[in-house]
Amino acid sequence: MRVLDAEFIKGFIRLATDGFNQGWHERNGGNLTYRIKTEEVNSVKENFNTNNPWMPIGTTVKGLALEYFLVTGSGKFFRNVELDPEVNIAIIEIDELGEHYRILWGLCEGGRPTSELPSHLMNHEVKKQQTNGLHRVIYHCHTTNVIALTFVLPLTDEVFTRELWEMATECPVVFPDGVGVVSWMVPGGRDIAIATSELMKKYDVAIWAHHGIFCSGMDFDLTFGLAHTVEKSAEILVKVLSIRPDKLQTITTKNFRDLAHDFKVTLPEQFLYEK
Ligand code: 2HA
Numbered sequence: 631m632r633v634l635d636a637e638f639i640k641g642f643i644r645l646a647t648d649g650f651n652q653g654w655h656e657r658n659g660g661n662l663t664y665r666i667k668t669e670e671v672n673s674v675k676e677n678f679n680t681n682n683p684w685m686p687i688g689t690t691v692k693g694l695a696l697e698y699f700l701v702t703g704s705g706k707f708f709r710n711v712e713l714d715p716e717v718n719i720a721i722i723e724i725d726e727l728g729e730h731y732r733i734l735w736g737l738c739e740g741g742r743p744t745s746e747l748p749s750h751l752m753n754h755e756v757k758k759q760q761t762n763g764l765h766r767v768i769y770h771c772h773t774t775n776v777i778a779l780t781f782v783l784p785l786t787d788e789v790f791t792r793e794l795w796e797m798a799t800e801c802p803v804v805f806p807d808g809v810g811v812v813s814w815m816v817p818g819g820r821d822i823a824i825a826t827s828e829l830m831k832k833y834d835v836a837i838w839a840h841h842g843i844f845c846s847g848m849d850f851d852l853t854f855g856l857a858h859t860v861e862k863s864a865e866i867l868v869k870v871l872s873i874r875p876d877k878l879q880t881i882t883t884k885n886f887r888d889l890a891h892d893f894k895v896t897l898p899e900q901f902l903y904e905k
């Protein structure tokens with residue numbers, strides 16, 4: 631099969647276009663990676679070029695040895711992914727030590743995988759282990775309202791989770807584990823990758839202060855839907871705070887307990903504090 635005819639490529643491209651249309655991917659902002667299923671690799675491997683050199687990942691991801699990923703390119707614009715996928719995205723393979731990758735398809739005019747490859751792969755490693763292989767997508771985007779909130783709310787998991795949950799009744803059901811927050815850090819390196827992957831042991835969403843969000847999910851719909859829900863909630867909070875600094879009423883701790891009971895979700899006590 632031609633790579634561009636594969637459903638997993640179409641799903642990846644659709645997410646990139648949807649994210650751009652939401653306004654979360656100015657210029658080369660954001661990045662997306664997908665851990666490809668074995669049968670999907672087999673369906674397109676006749677197109678692979680195995681002559682490219684092995685390159686260092688910049689960290690070690692033993693749990694991802696011999697896995698294949700579809701990734702956005704470093705410096706590439708989400709806006710262009712749909713127009714010219716072969717130039718802007720790539721399929722890569724991880725070596726048996728989890729220390730190097732090589733490009734098998736795509737980035738046909740040159741380039742490297744996303745600058746956030748260490749963060750993406752370390753998050754994939756955590757999520758693959760924690761979900762028994764169910765999570766396959768890691769998505770980083772520059773969600774405007776979430777970023778705005780990182781200037782005015784305390785940068786704690788407790789405050790962000792609770793405030794985002796309160797803004798839309800569906801939120802505790804969509805992200806019952808809550809969200810984690812990373813203070814401002816230099817992007818692209820191992821330190822931010824370690825901090826984010828620590829949070830990913832507990833959460834499916836990590837907020838990077840003054841930068842954006844990182845999220846994880848089983849497929850493209852669920853991962854995009856998660857980012858979309860978090861950002862919509864942040865937008866409502868920005869509006870509420872802009873109208874008046876304090877809420878007249880909200881969803882209460884008791885309301886959250888009732889919701890958890892009826893929807894059969896477990897909400898951590900950490901976030902059910904009385905205000
Ligand atoms: O430019 O978003 O975090 C890509 C990024 C880096």
Ligand code: ZN
Nearest residue numbers: 659660841842
């Ligand atoms: Zn970014």
